[in-house]
Structures are given as C-alpha cells and as structure tokens.
Amino acid sequence: MACALVPLDELQVTEPGPAGKAHALPALHPDRKEERCFLPYRSPPESGSPAEVEEFLEHAKFITEDLEWLLALPHDKFWCQVVFDESLQRCLDSYLHHAPRGLDLAAAASSPAVVDTQRAVHRAVFLAFLRMATHKESKENFITPAVFGEIIYENFLFDIPKILDLCVLFGKGNSQLLHKMIDNIFTQQPSYYIDLDETVPTVLQVFDTILDKCGLYCEGATAMEPMKLNSHKQPTAMTMSQQDLADLVLYLCDSTTTIHAFLDIFPAGCSSFHSHGFLGRLTSFYETAVPDLEKALRKRNFDDKRVQEDLWRRLSHSCREIVEMAHLLLHHTCLQPILEGGENMQTFAEELLLLFTSFLPEKRFLSDYDEQFPIADDISLLQQALPVLDETRTSYLLQGVQSAWDSVGRRSRHRGAAGGGGAGGAASASSPG
Amino acid sequence: MSPPRLTGTLRSFSTVSKKEAFSGQLYDLKTKRLKRRELFAREGLTWKKIYHFCSEHQDKAQQQAASQQLKSLLLAAKDIVGNEDGQEAIESAAVFLFETFHNKDHVGTEETRAIKQMFGPFPSSAAEASCACVARLLAPLGDSRVEDFIQALGSRHDPQRGSAFGRNIAFSYECYTLHPLEDLPCSGVHEEDTSLDF
Numbered sequence: 001m002a003c004a005l006v007p008l009d010e011l012q013v014t015e016p017g018p019a020g021k022a023h024a025l026p027a028l029h030p031d032r033k034e035e036r037c038f039l040p041y042r043s044p045p046e047s048g049s050p051a052e053v054e055e056f057l058e059h060a061k062f063i064t065e066d067l068e069w070l071l072a073l074p075h076d077k078f079w080c081q082v083v084f085d086e087s088l089q090r091c092l093d094s095y096l097h098h099a100p101r102g103l104d105l106a107a108a109a110s111s112p113a114v115v116d117t118q119r120a121v122h123r124a125v126f127l128a129f130l131r132m133a134t135h136k137e138s139k140e141n142f143i144t145p146a147v148f149g150e151i152i153y154e155n156f157l158f159d160i161p162k163i164l165d166l167c168v169l170f171g172k173g174n175s176q177l178l179h180k181m182i183d184n185i186f187t188q189q190p191s192y193y194i195d196l197d198e199t200v201p202t203v204l205q206v207f208d209t210i211l212d213k214c215g216l217y218c219e220g221a222t223a224m225e226p227m228k229l230n231s232h233k234q235p236t237a238m239t240m241s242q243q244d245l246a247d248l249v250l251y252l253c254d255s256t257t258t259i260h261a262f263l264d265i266f267p268a269g270c271s272s273f274h275s276h277g278f279l280g281r282l283t284s285f286y287e288t289a290v291p292d293l294e295k296a297l298r299k300r301n302f303d304d305k306r307v308q309e310d311l312w313r314r315l316s317h318s319c320r321e322i323v324e325m326a327h328l329l330l331h332h333t334c335l336q337p338i339l340e341g342g343e344n345m346q347t348f349a350e351e352l353l354l355l356f357t358s359f360l361p362e363k364r365f366l367s368d369y370d371e372q373f374p375i376a377d378d379i380s381l382l383q384q385a386l387p388v389l390d391e392t393r394t395s396y397l398l399q400g401v402q403s404a405w406d407s408v409g410r411r412s413r414h415r416g417a418a419g420g421g422g423a424g425g426a427a428s429a430s431s432p433g
Numbered sequence: 434m435s436p437p438r439l440t441g442t443l444r445s446f447s448t449v450s451k452k453e454a455f456s457g458q459l460y461d462l463k464t465k466r467l468k469r470r471e472l473f474a475r476e477g478l479t480w481k482k483i484y485h486f487c488s489e490h491q492d493k494a495q496q497q498a499a500s501q502q503l504k505s506l507l508l509a510a511k512d513i514v515g516n517e518d519g520q521e522a523i524e525s526a527a528v529f530l531f532e533t534f535h536n537k538d539h540v541g542t543e544e545t546r547a548i549k550q551m552f553g554p555f556p557s558s559a560a561e562a563s564c565a566c567v568a569r570l571l572a573p574l575g576d577s578r579v580e581d582f583i584q585a586l587g588s589r590h591d592p593q594r595g596s597a598f599g600r601n602i603a604f605s606y607e608c609y610t611l612h613p614l615e616d617l618p619c620s621g622v623h624e625e626d627t628s629l630d631f
Contacts, residue, residue, distance in 0.1 A: 037460045037468040043435065055462070058550055062465055072597040087460060098435050102608030119606055127599035137598070156451040161440040173605025195449040202447040206439060247437050255439035257609055317611045 005140065008076055009147040027076040033084040034077075038066050038091035041121065043098045044114045053114060060117045063091060067124035071131065075141035082132055083155055095125045096165035102172065103253060103314070126170050132157050133181035135188060149189030158185050160192070160199045167261040168254075175265050182266045196269055200276040206255050207285045213240070213248055216288050237296035242303070245296060246311060252293075253314040256321035263328045270332040279329050280358060286322050287362040290315070319368060326365075327373045330355060335378065338385050349386050352378070356397050366404040375401050466553055470522065473529060473551070477586040480524035483531055486582050487570050495573055506530060506566040512559035513552050526552065527563075534567040535583055536576075 011027035025031060039062050045052035070081055070088065081088055099122065110118070131137075135148035143151070152158050163182055171178050186192045211217035215236040237245060263270055273279075293315055302308035334352040338345050356375060359366045369375070379394050405411060435441075444450045458464070487499045510527035518526075529551055533544050540560045548555055571579050 035468065036472075037465055039460050039462070039465050058462060058546075061546075061550060062462075062469075068597060071599055078598070087458075090459075097438075097441070102610045104436060122606065123604050126604060127602065130602070131598045159451070160447070160449045161443040162450075164443070165440050168609060170608075172609045173607030177602070199443055199447050199449055202443055203439070205446070206442055251437040251439070253611075254436065258439045261609060313611050320612050 007142055007144045007147070008079060009144050009151075011076065013076070028079055028083065030080070030084040032077065032080040034081065036066055036069070036081070036085065036087070038085065038087040039063055040090050040094040041098055042094075043100055044110050044118055048111070053111065057113060057117050060121050063095075064117070064120045064124050066091070067121075067128050071124070071127055075137055078131060079143070079151075082157065083151060089155075089157070092125060092128060093162070095121065096162055096169070099125075099169055101168055101254065101257070103257060103317075122169075126166075126174065129158075129166060130177065130181060133185055135184070145188050149191075152185065153189045153191055158192070160195050163192075163266075164258050164262050167265050168258040171261045171265045178265050183268070186266075186268065193272065196272045197275070200273055200278060203255075203259065203273075204276065204278065204281050206251075207281060207289075210248060210252055211285065211289055213244070214289060214292055216292060237292050238300065242300070242307075245300070246307065249293065249297075249311045249314050249318070252289075252318045253321075256318045256325065260321045260325045260328070263325060263332075267328065267332045270329050274329055274333045279326055279355060282322055282326060283359055283362045283365045286319070286365040286368075290319055291364060320372070323365075323369050323372050326369060330378075335381070338382065341385070345386060349382055349389065352382065353393055353397065357393075357400070360397075360400040360404070363404040363407045366401060367408045367410060370401050370405070463553065466551060469551055470525060474521070474525040478528050478532060478583075480528055482586060483528060487574070491573070499570055499573075502566045502570040503527075506563055506570070509559045509563035509566060513548065513555040513563075530560075530563040531567055531570075532583065534564045535571060535579055537564060538568060540564050 008027055012024050013027045013032070014022050014024050015032070017023045039059055041063055042056060042059055044056050066088075070078060073081060100118075132152065135145055136142040163185070166178060166181075208217055213235070215234045235241075235244070237248070240248075259273075263273065297308060297312050297315060300308075330352065334348045334355065337348045338352070342348075356378075359369065366375075376398060379398065383389050383394070460468075484503060487503060488496050491499065506527050507523060510530055511523045513530070514522055514526040530548070533547055534540075537544060540557070544564070545557075545560065548560055
C-alpha cells in the first residue's frame with residue numbers, strides 16, 4: 001500500500017472505484033474513511049443502578065473496541081479516519097469533556113467492572129491522542145512536519161482546551177510522554193502558542209468570576225467607586241446556596257489543578273501566562289478569595305458534614321496548586337534562566353526580586369508560599385549566582401516575608417531550618433480563624 | 434452531570450476551539466448495534482461457508498442431522514435478531530452465534546454480553562438453543578478442524594491486532610488526586626478559634 005519514504009501527504013494509492021474500476025487517489029482522502037460510527041463517551045453512572053451500569057459497560061466496550069480497531073489500522077488509514085470521521089472526533093472530544101478526573105467524587109464509588117472498563121477506555125483514548133500527536137511513526141510511515149502541523153490545527157484535532165484536558169487526565173502518570181506529545185504539537189504548529197496567548201485572558205476571567213460570585217470582585221482590583229445601594233444584595237460565599245458554594249469550590253479545584261498540570265508538563269507555556277501578569281492576578285486572587293471561602297466553609301451550617309470536609313480539602317488542594325503554580329512560573333521564567341547563566345542574568349534577577357517584592361502586601365499568600373518554597377533559599381541561590389546583588393533589597397524582602405508570617409499569626413517552620421519543604425499544603429498550614 | 438470545568442469555560446468563551454457543532458449523526462447504542470451487524474455481515478465467515486463446512490465429508494445420515502441443526506440454529510438466530518429482519522440478517526446472526534459458541538459448552542457471561550452487544554436484549558432460551566445446536570453440529574467434526582476453519586475465516590481473528598499502535602507503551606493509570614492534608618479538615622473546619630502552631 002504505502003510506498004517507501006514518501007510522506008503520507010504526498011502518497012497516492014490505487015483503489016477500486018464504485019464501478020469496480022481501479023483509480024488513483026491521495027492516500028489521505030475522505031473516500032478512504034470507514035463507516036465505523038464511534039459512539040460519544042458517557043461518564044460512569046453516579047447512582048450505580050444495574051441498568052445504568054450495564055448501559056455504561058456496553059457503551060464503553062463499543063468505544064474501546066472501536067479505538068483499538070483504530071489503533072490497529074495502518075498509518076494511512078488511521079489518518080483518513082482521524083481527519084475525516086466526525087464521529088471519531090466527537091467520541092474523543094466527549095471523553096475529554098466527560099471523563100471523570102481523579103479529583104471527582106464519583107470516581108471512588110464504582111464497581112470493579114466499571115473501573116476496569118473505564119480504564120480500558122482511558123488507555124485507548126490516550127493512545128489515540130498519542131498517535132495523533134506523532135508525525136513520524138516509522139521510517140516508512142510519516143507526514144511532512146509542516147503538513148502535520150496544518151492537519152492537526154485546521155481540523156482541531158488538538159486545541160488548547162483539549163491539551164489542558166489531556167494534561168489533567170493523563171499527566172500524573174504519563175508526564176514524560178505527554179510532554180513529548182505537547183512539545184511536538186507546539187513545535188510543528190507554532191500557532192498553538194498564539195492560541196495559548198489568547199486563552200490566558202479567559203483563564204484570568206475564571207478567577208475574576210469566582211471573586212465576582214463571592215461578591216469580592218472590584219473592576220481593576222483597586223476600584224474605589226462608592227458601592228451601589230443594592231450591592232449588598234449580591235450573594236457572598238456566606239449567603240449563596242450550598243450548591244453554588246460547592247460548585248464554586250469544585251470549579252476552583254478543577255481550574256487550579258488543570259493549569260498546574262499543564263504548566264508542570266509543558267513549562268514552555270509558562271511564558272504565555274507570565275506575559276499576561278498571571279502571577280500578580282493569582283496572588284491577589286489568593287489573598288482575597290481564600291480567606292473568604294475558608295470562612296464560609298468553616299462557619300456555614302452544612303447538612304452533610306462530609307460535604308463540608310470534602311470542600312475544605314478541595315479548597316486546601318486549590319491553595320497548594322496555586323502556590324505550586326506560582327513557584328513554577330517563577331522558576332521557569334526567572335530562576336531557571338539565572339541558573340543556566342545566560343547573558344541577561346541581571347535582568348532576570350531584577351525581575352525575580354520585583355516579583356517577590358510585589359508579593360509583600362499579599363501576606364497570606366506570601367506566608368503560604370514561603371512555607372512550601374522558602375524564599376530565603378531562592379535569595380541564597382541568587383546571591384550565589386550574582387554576588388553583586390544589593391543586600392539592602394534582599395534583607396528588606398526577607399524582613400517582609402517575616403512580617404507576613406507575623407501578620408497571619410503563624411511561625412515559619414523553616415526559620416533556622418531552611419529547605420525543610422512544606423508538606424502540608426497551603427490551607428492546612430493556615431490558622432483557621 | 435460533569436462538575437464545572439475550566440476547559441468547559443475555555444471552550445465556550447475563548448476563540449481557540451471549534452465553534453460549530455458537529456454536523457453528522459449522533460450515534461446511540463441501537464444505531465451502533467445495527468452498524469456493527471452490517472460490518473460483521475461483510476466479514477470473512479458466511480452462512481454458506483458454514484453450511485458447506487458442516488456438511489462436507491459426511492455420510493447422508495450425518496448430513497441430514499447437520500442440516501436439522503443448521504435449521505434450528507437459524508431459528509434461534511431469528512428469535513434473537515427479531516422477525517422484521519430479512520433472511521440475510523438472520524443468516525448473519527447465525528454466523529455470529531456459530532462463532533460465539535464454537536468452543537463453548539454453555540452460555541457464559543462473556544457470550545451473553547457479546548450477543549447483547551451485537552443484537553441488544555434477547556431471549557436467553559434462544560442463546561441456549563443456539564449453543565446446543567452448535568455443540569451438536571460440531572461434535573462429529575474434530576476440534577482442530579473446527580479451530581482451523583474459524584481461524585482462517587472468522588471475524589474475531591484480526592491479523593492486525595498484534596501490530597496495534599502503542600502495544601509496547603507503558604501506560605500509567607495514575608491520576609491527580611487531592612493532596613493529603615497534614616491536619617485533617619475536621620479539626621480545621623469546625624474549630625474556628627483554634628490557632629495551629631507550626
């Protein structure tokens with residue numbers, strides 16, 4: 001079928017036509033697609049009724065079988081299916097939308113049959129995406145890199161939300177493979193960097209929405225306009241319905257875990273977030289929203305205490321993810337270039353100090369950050385890399401960190417024992433009250 | 434229903450995802466089963482080939498007995514596939530049942546699931562009858578001969594399976610979970626005035 005060393009995008013094949021007469025056509029052609037009818041994915045049933053479970057199992061088995069069939073196709077047929085079969089794209093898309101994340105509540109309560117079946121779909125979906133992210137399968141089976149970049153981009157085989165979903169669904173145990181996939185996607189199609197850049201404002205909007213829902217959002221963060229007379233009617237974390245509060249915490253938990261997973265797996269994405277002032281927005285969000293949500297979760301009377309405890313854990317988890325995100329951004333955009341010793345070390349050092357200084361008013365964030373990633377350690381690294389660093393500034397910074405600890409009424413576990421690492425998670429280390 | 438997700442928001446409010454809805458048909462289990470039957474009918478083994486295989490090299494009495502069993506198998510297939518389907522669909526269902534039960538002595542969970550996946554809900558008596566028919570049909574023939582026949586023509590023998598993409602990839606099922614807390618939330622949640630001393 002495939003000729004040796006000709007890229008798929010240039011390959012012609014001969015196939016029997018409708019009248020039985022052989023005719024040549026491009027190897028990548030809609031006529032070569034099979035009518036397979038991929039089913040859209042549905043998540044495991046929450047209620048666990050036998051009929052629903054049976055339906056899920058049957059549904060999922062069809063999907064697994066179809067994806068295994070897809071993975072067994074030769075290179076040219078695989079790409080015909082991927083590009084031209086809308087039902088396949090819908091199937092994969094629906095999995096990314098609806099597959100339970102590790103953090104989801106329902107994931108823990110399934111029967112062994114549901115778990116096994118879900119795992120089979122999970123693996124098959126990952127392998128399908130992995131194959132779609134591979135432009136060269138072997139010496140004989142490959143696509144011209146530029147054409148590959150066009151195919152995946154123009155057909156939306158990958159887009160930024162899908163990449164984020166892939167990271168949060170598969171990144172924990174397959175980070176190296178996923179890094180290679182995403183790196184290849186961005187390398188062969190740099191337009192994804194532009195898309196990422198366009199996505200960051202929407203991500204920032206998510207945090208603003210959460211603040212808004214808690215009645216905490218002021219346009220421009222420093223708005224000093226008088227409050228409208230009816231503004232007190234806006235629900236807050238204390239007054240909104242329990243379901244809304246739960247949704248808000250779940251949303252925060254999902255958002256922070258997803259962004260953190262992406263930045264962890266694909267550090268090259270840090271610069272897009274950094275260029276939009278993500279770090280500053282994140283820290284001010286933390287400072288404003290976290291104490292408010294904590295207070296609401298502590299003080300409100302929950303009908304089910306397990307829900308309250310679960311939400312508390314999710315908020316704590318979100319705090320830790322935010323702190324780790326901030327660390328990743330600082331590390332990849334400032335610290336790493338300094339440690340690598342390039343030409344602009346001084347500029348990066350200056351930026352790092354400025355960023356640390358900008359954290360000083362955000363006392364709760366600063367103490368939680370310092371708990372996990374002692375700032376003194378980074379300053380020490382800076383001083384080793386750049387001995388000419390202004391000591392007055394670094395002392396001022398470290399005093400600011402100490403002052404943050406004092407103002408939140410806690411003592412750092414790192415004082416006098418730098419580098420211990422904060423294992424407890426941000427909110428767990430905070431003083432409730 | 435899925436909980437609220439960041440990526441759901443990005444799909445709705447950013448400009449980087451496919452906006453127009455998929456135009457094609459949305460498939461459900463019923464359509465899928467029909468498609469699966471269509472595909473199965475196009476694959477290697479046919480009713481004619483089974484008929485020939487079960488009748489060849491046999492004396493007249495054995496041929497008559499085989500013919501009777503094949504008829505019974507068709508009847509059981511008709512019960513499973515439904516009356517409104519044509520002869521072709523019934524024969525294709527009989528082929529499926531033959532493949533399913535050729536090395537089975539009873540209707541197990543796996544076989545029940547396979548039949549249900551292909552035809553939807555079905556009377557269990559029809560499955561048992563077809564299992565018994567296949568057993569009686571194949572009893573006079575040698576096991577290895579039957580296996581060779583199925584291997585050569587059966588749809589479940591997929592020559593591509595061994596070379597499927599990703600078969601050697603070490604996949605991890607590990608997923609992100611909530612960070613463990615040093616201090617469990619029960620104390621933090623309820624005791625407002627407690628000041629934790631780290």
